[in-house]
Amino acid sequence: MENKNVHILTQTPSLANHFVAELRDVHVHGDSLRFRRNLERLGELLAYEISKTLPYREVTVTTPLAETKTLLLAEQPVLATILRAGLPLYNGMLNYFDKAYSTFVGAYRVEEEHTALQINMEYLASTDLHDKILILADPMLATGRSLVKSYKGMLRHGKPLQVHFAAAIAAPEGLAYVQEQVPEAHIWLGALDDHLNEKAYIVPGLGDAGDLAFGPKV
Ligand SMILES: O=P(O)(O)OC[C@H]1O[C@H](OP(=O)(O)OP(=O)(O)O)[C@H](O)[C@@H]1O
Numbered sequence: 001m002e003n004k005n006v007h008i009l010t011q012t013p014s015l016a017n018h019f020v021a022e023l024r025d026v027h028v029h030g031d032s033l034r035f036r037r038n039l040e041r042l043g044e045l046l047a048y049e050i051s052k053t054l055p056y057r058e059v060t061v062t063t064p065l066a067e068t069k070t071l072l073l074a075e076q077p078v079l080a081t082i083l084r085a086g087l088p089l090y091n092g093m094l095n096y097f098d099k100a101y102s103t104f105v106g107a108y109r110v111e112e113e114h115t116a117l118q119i120n121m122e123y124l125a126s127t128d129l130h131d132k133i134l135i136l137a138d139p140m141l142a143t144g145r146s147l148v149k150s151y152k153g154m155l156r157h158g159k160p161l162q163v164h165f166a167a168a169i170a171a172p173e174g175l176a177y178v179q180e181q182v183p184e185a186h187i188w189l190g191a192l193d194d195h196l197n198e199k200a201y202i203v204p205g206l207g208d209a210g211d212l213a214f215g216p217k218v
């Protein structure tokens, strides 16, 4: 997909391909610690890629031997995520943007037979977003409904100057919906997959990210 606002890590050879491969692999899925850690490692890589596009300022650092100039972030981004599957990806980003403030949304898909997919949003705890650089991380961008509803809910806490959406895996349908609803967003993906199935799961995808990380919901 040719779009300068969409960045897909696995389109070039790098360790991101290892992390995404393990996230998908049914033979690794029994190990929830490894699943969470792979999401976290991907979050670290996505944070690093995003960091290359952020504004910097020059500062002087004093070593034991001399003073030297270096670049530091002009400002910290705000990191946001959607509970619960978003936590490990968010945690990876927080490992790198280690002084960032955070915003949390509790949203989940109501997956019922014969009814249209609905997103329940029941919790929102946000820092001030006015004029901030916002990075919203959620591992699965399937229909895009969770991401867009969460982002629009966050806007009551201020309009960010810049918005980045980060996901491990996206479906083309969800990507198109997000681009239509939030055209200003910069989108960062581990991988862009083929399609959604009849239950709005990403194919080939990885299954249910929340269940694989934290166990099945009842
Ligand atoms: O693009 P969408 O079609 O909205 O689907 C994506 C959402 O699905 C997953 O969460 P889920 O609803 O399974 O909740 P969970 O984190 O509790 O597992 C995922 O973490 C996204 O938030």
Ligand SMILES: O=c1cc[nH]c(=O)[nH]1
Pocket: 085, 140, 142, 200, 201, 202, 203, 205, 206, 207, 208, 209, 210
């Ligand atoms: O494929 C999908 C779609 C939504 N949520 C997931 O965890 N996986």
Ligand SMILES: [Mg+2]
Pocket: 085, 208, 209, 210, 211
């Ligand atoms: Mg889930």
